[in-house]
Amino acid sequence: xxxxxxxxxxxxxxxxxxxxxxxxxxxxxxxxxxxTFPETPTPAARAVxxxxxxxxxxxxxxxxxxxxxxSSGELQPMSTSLLRQCAAKGHRIVCIALWPLGxxxxxxxxxxxxxxxxxNMREGVDFVNLGYQAGNEGVMKVALTDFIKAFPxxxxxxxxxxxxxxxxxxxxxxxxxxxxxxxxxxxxxxWIQYVITSSEGKMKMVAGCTGVQAPQMYPYYPAQLxxxxxxxxxxxEYESLVNQSIGGIAPPKYLEAQRxxxxxxxxxxxxxxxxxxxxxxxxxxxxxxxx
Amino acid sequence: MTLRRMxxxxxxxxxxxxxxxxxxxxxxxxxxxxxxxxxNVIAAIAVALGAGSLLxxxxxxxxxxxxxxxxxxxxxxxFAITLIVGLLKIGVHPSHDxxxxxxxxxxxxxxxxxxxxxxxxxxPLTSTMFALLAFYVASAAFRAFRAKNVEAVxxxxxxxxxxxxxxxxxxxxTGWLPxxxxxxxxxxxxxxxxxxxxxxxxxxxxxGIALGVAATSLRILLGVxxxxxxxxxxx
Amino acid sequence: xxxxxxxxxxxAAAGQVAQHPAQPAAISQTALQAAQPAPTLxxxxxxxxxxxxxxxxxxxxxxxxxxxxxxxxxxxxxAALEAVDEAVGRATEMGRPILFIPGIQDMDNIQxxxxxxxxxxxxxxAAEYDAVIEAPxxxxxxxxxxxxxxxxxxxxxxxxxxxxxxxxxxxxxxxFGYAAYVGGKMMREKPAACFYMGCFFAESLIFAENGxxxxxxxxxxxxxxxxxxxFVAACDYTLIGEEFFAASAYLSGEPDxxxxxxxxxxxxxxxxxxxxxxxxxxTIAAVMPSADFFAKTSAFLQRAMGx
Numbered sequence: 001x002x003x004x005x006x007x008x009x010x011x012x013x014x015x016x017x018x019x020x021x022x023x024x025x026x027x028x029x030x031x032x033x034x035x036t037f038p039e040t041p042t043p044a045a046r047a048v049x050x051x052x053x054x055x056x057x058x059x060x061x062x063x064x065x066x067x068x069x070x071s072s073g074e075l076q077p078m079s080t081s082l083l084r085q086c087a088a089k090g091h092r093i094v095c096i097a098l099w100p101l102g103x104x105x106x107x108x109x110x111x112x113x114x115x116x117x118x119x120n121m122r123e124g125v126d127f128v129n130l131g132y133q134a135g136n137e138g139v140m141k142v143a144l145t146d147f148i149k150a151f152p153x154x155x156x157x158x159x160x161x162x163x164x165x166x167x168x169x170x171x172x173x174x175x176x177x178x179x180x181x182x183x184x185x186x187x188x189x190x191w192i193q194y195v196i197t198s199s200e201g202k203m204k205m206v207a208g209c210t211g212v213q214a215p216q217m218y219p220y221y222p223a224q225l226x227x228x229x230x231x232x233x234x235x236x237e238y239e240s241l242v243n244q245s246i247g248g249i250a251p252p253k254y255l256e257a258q259r260x261x262x263x264x265x266x267x268x269x270x271x272x273x274x275x276x277x278x279x280x281x282x283x284x285x286x287x288x289x290x291x
Numbered sequence: 292m293t294l295r296r297m298x299x300x301x302x303x304x305x306x307x308x309x310x311x312x313x314x315x316x317x318x319x320x321x322x323x324x325x326x327x328x329x330x331n332v333i334a335a336i337a338v339a340l341g342a343g344s345l346l347x348x349x350x351x352x353x354x355x356x357x358x359x360x361x362x363x364x365x366x367x368x369x370f371a372i373t374l375i376v377g378l379l380k381i382g383v384h385p386s387h388d389x390x391x392x393x394x395x396x397x398x399x400x401x402x403x404x405x406x407x408x409x410x411x412x413x414x415p416l417t418s419t420m421f422a423l424l425a426f427y428v429a430s431a432a433f434r435a436f437r438a439k440n441v442e443a444v445x446x447x448x449x450x451x452x453x454x455x456x457x458x459x460x461x462x463x464x465t466g467w468l469p470x471x472x473x474x475x476x477x478x479x480x481x482x483x484x485x486x487x488x489x490x491x492x493x494x495x496x497x498x499g500i501a502l503g504v505a506a507t508s509l510r511i512l513l514g515v516x517x518x519x520x521x522x523x524x525x526x
Numbered sequence: 527x528x529x530x531x532x533x534x535x536x537x538a539a540a541g542q543v544a545q546h547p548a549q550p551a552a553i554s555q556t557a558l559q560a561a562q563p564a565p566t567l568x569x570x571x572x573x574x575x576x577x578x579x580x581x582x583x584x585x586x587x588x589x590x591x592x593x594x595x596x597x598x599x600x601x602x603x604x605a606a607l608e609a610v611d612e613a614v615g616r617a618t619e620m621g622r623p624i625l626f627i628p629g630i631q632d633m634d635n636i637q638x639x640x641x642x643x644x645x646x647x648x649x650x651x652a653a654e655y656d657a658v659i660e661a662p663x664x665x666x667x668x669x670x671x672x673x674x675x676x677x678x679x680x681x682x683x684x685x686x687x688x689x690x691x692x693x694x695x696x697x698x699x700x701x702f703g704y705a706a707y708v709g710g711k712m713m714r715e716k717p718a719a720c721f722y723m724g725c726f727f728a729e730s731l732i733f734a735e736n737g738x739x740x741x742x743x744x745x746x747x748x749x750x751x752x753x754x755x756x757f758v759a760a761c762d763y764t765l766i767g768e769e770f771f772a773a774s775a776y777l778s779g780e781p782d783x784x785x786x787x788x789x790x791x792x793x794x795x796x797x798x799x800x801x802x803x804x805x806x807x808x809t810i811a812a813v814m815p816s817a818d819f820f821a822k823t824s825a826f827l828q829r830a831m832g833x
Contacts, residue, residue, distance in 0.1 A: 012430040012433075012434075012739065015426070015429050015430045015433055016426040016429070016430065018429070019425055019426050019429040020426070023425065037459040038459075040462075040478065042478075042482050043482075044482075068417060068701075069413060069414040069417050069418055070417035070418055070420065070421035070701065070702050070728070071421060071728075072414075072418070073418060073421065073422070101409070101413070104406075104409060131397075134331065135327075135328075135331055138324065138327040138328065138331065141324060141327070142324065155397065156386065156397075157386035157389070157395060157396070157397060158386075183727075183728075184727045184728075185631065185725075185727070198571075200571070210728075212728065212752045212753075213752050214485070215485065215489045215493055215751070215752065216493055216497075216751055216752050218485050218486055218489055218490045218493070219490045219493055219494050219497070221486075230485075231457075233457045233458075261458065261459065264457070264458055265458040265459050265460055267425065267429075268454045268455065268457065268458050268460065269458075269460060270429065271428070271429055271432050271454060272451055272454055272455065274429060274432050274433040275432050275433070275436045275447065275450070275451075277433070278432070278433045278434065278436060278437065279436070279437060279438050279447075282437045282438070282439075283438075311579075314569075314572065315568055315569055315572050315575075315576050316567060316568060316569075317566070317567060317568070317569060318567070327634075330633075330634055333667065334632055334633075334634075334665070334666070334667050337665075337666035337667045337670065338666050339666075340666050340669070340670060340696070341665070341666025341669055341696030342666075342696075344666075344669060344695045344696045345695070345696055345697070345698075347692070348692055348695045351692070358714075359714070413700075416702070416703075416706075417700070417701075417702045417703075420702035420703075420705055420706055420729075420732070421702060421728060423732060424728060424731055424732065427731050427732060427735040428731060430735060431731065431734075431735060431738075431756070431759050431760055434738070435759040435760060436759070493751060496751045496754075496766075496767050497751065498794070498797060499767050499768040499794065500749045500751070500767040500768055500771075502582075502768060502790050502793055502794055502797075503749065503767060503768030503770070503771035503772065503790065504636050504749070504771065505579070505582050505790075505793075506582070506586070506768075506771065506772075506786050506787070506789065506790040507636055507639070507640060507771040507774075508636060509582065509583060509586055509786065510774075510775070510783060510786050511639065513586075515590070515782045515783060515786065516643070516774055516775065516778075516783055518643045518646055518647065518774050518778065519639050519642055519643045519646070519671075519675070519774075520646075520674065520675065520678060
């Protein structure tokens with residue numbers, strides 16, 4: 001009972017400390033041992049992999065980076081693996097962003113994946129970063145009828161109308177696949193509402209989103225969304241699929257999502273424990289044991 | 292109703308109906324986009340007002356030596372540095388296509404001072420704030436998740452299934468179940484919960500919200516609800 | 527806004543000109559035109575949606591007319607809205623300010639408009655009780671709209687001196703920069719009542735937990751379903767989804783506005799009937815493939831719902 005009384009009156013900063021340890025210790029352990037938990041992909045993650053894999057080599061893919069550095073902890077690993085699979089498959093990738101810092105994140109991902117591991121890919125021919133465009137869903141509506149008008153220049157300042165890989169691209173539905181990694185508004189929901197619904201089946205979409213958004217996105221799968229990566233778990237499942245298919249020993253940058261599953265495990269276990277202890281205290285209070 | 296309230300109301304009514312109809316009537320599709328563009332222009336101009344307010348509030352804090360005036364100074368200094376570095380494109384290399392033009396480069400490039408501010412100030416600060424959520428969710432779970440009634444018990448059971456099913460703990464706890472009972476493994480149960488129960492509940496909430504949005508928008512467009520202008524509904 | 531409309535019309539005129547470039551050679555153009563069907567006035571794929579909107583508008587007209595005709599509907603008690611006076615009164619007694627957060631999106635988001643509407647009502651009550659209300663905003667336009675709303679409310683309450691524009695100020699567009707400011711303000715100034723009314727994302731839990739830590743009474747309202755669990759767990763009262771949009775009508779008590787709530791409910795009932803009928807038809811069609819009628823009914827209902 002003394003312990004329950006102490007826990008009942010505990011300062012919330014102790015809870016913060018326990019959570020900090022639950023997350024930090026596994027990170028250190030993984031850093032030292034390099035070991036990760038095995039992942040079994042769920043159908044939604046597998047569907048993302050198959051949507052990209054089933055496209056003929058050299059297909060145009062539109063990749064929208066609709067998140068910022070705050071959510072990059074959860075979303076960057078899936079962006080890295082998505083770009084890696086597209087590059088490995090030989091697709092032509094057009095990167096865009098509707099969040100102000102999304103363009104920078106797209107550039108970072110291109111540098112980490114394409115420039116380091118696929119140096120034969122040429123900018124403007126095999127991939128391009130059209131950067132950030134202000135206007136939220138207004139940009140999507142313009143892109144429906146005139147993609148070049150929606151994204152007039154690339155990150156180097158070159159006019160999009162002069163970029164070789166964009167010749168013949170008139171509207172956004174000319175891309176057979178849209179990959180959207182998003183942390184909020186504008187993001188997955190807006191792309192579905194304004195673009196996918198209007199494309200009348202010509203364009204497929206796969207999405208990655210944060211854990212908080214995932215419950216909102218599940219209603220759209222598998223009708224409007226061909227595949228869905230929900231939170232770091234979805235990213236870890238997808239990452240393991242991509243690493244398996246490409247083969248070899250994956251460098252650490254392609255293991256980030258799987259490495260983050262260990263802190264997630266201990267964090268979740270701590271939360272379950274806190275909920276159980278909280279309820280024990282609740283029932284003890286109800287019975288009057290703690291007076 | 293005074294002119295001061297009538298003009299904004301009519302602008303809202305006309306703009307709203309044009310944008311609504313532009314989604315269905317082909318000839319006026321472009322006009323709807325132009326109204327949306329007009330909003331973006333106004334929002335961009337309004338940034339100057341916001342910046343002015345920021346300067347005024349913080350400068351008066353400093354001049355009155357209010358508690359925490361040093362932090363107001365930090366705000367103003369960082370605001371000035373970021374504004375000058377970004378607007379003047381200090382240290383930015385000109386674009387390849389226009390090497391002679393002074394301001395042709397993009398300031399977001401990694402090797403520019405603006406890019407440095409992004410990489411070493413913005414990214415760590417925003418990531419830190421986002422990371423705070425992990426701590427807050429733990430304290431919220433400890434304080435608020437109580438089995439007060441049947442619905443709360445159901446909620447807690449579902450929460451345990453999803454929390455454990457989304458990690459390796461679910462595999463350890465229920466991975467031993469035979470194939471015919473694989474649906475009861477936590478990792479499969481959590482997918483089922485998300486795809487069936489959560490989807491149903493979310494769809495219901497989304498339908499309700501969509502109707503709420505439609506009704507609120509109609510009230511504003513028809514001029515029935517003018518309280519968004521403040522002061523109650525009377526003119 | 528007037529300037530914006532003028533710019534918009536000018537752009538519209540320019541846009542119309544730009545959409546009609548010089549015509550290509552007559553022969554090929556005629557051949558092209560002969561091959562293509564003439565575009566229709568209305569977009570056929572959106573007809574079901576247009577029908578539903580028309581239906582909502584007709585239902586609104588009918589129920590508003592009924593409400594005006596002396597049959598105002600009875601609205602169930604919404605605890606969060608009943609608690610507004612209690613929260614403002616608490617702030618007055620404790621001599622501490624009221625903090626109002628109208629969300630982090632701009633004025634083009636209907637949740638922000640609903641939030642500003644609530645701010646106007648809370649500000650009127652605060653002016654009557656002589657309580658201080660502070661509203662830091664994340665967007666400049668929202669700051670201007672909030673100032674106008676609060677000023678009009680103070681005037682309506684007969685307390686024009688209660689309006690202090692510097693208490694409604696712009697902080698930053700950056701989501702977590704704004705969250706950091708508000709969190710710090712809450713910990714330093716310890717407002718007695720916190721209102722979170724608008725569109726929120728990840729920062730919702732930061733606000734709600736900080737408010738809990740300082741012992742403030744918290745009333746939240748949002749239509750972001752991903753943030754509702756955090757508000758429900760951490761706040762004293764939460765307006766969930768459509769309750770948030772109904773708040774303005776509820777607090778006004780006017781028959782016109784209450785009639786629109788009834789129209790909303792009637793439309794929801796109609797949608798429910800379509801869902802039940804469609805589910806039954808699809809299920810029977812799947813179980814009995816030979817029953818053509820149910821397959822056709824299911825397909826028709828899917829098209830009617832916009833699929």
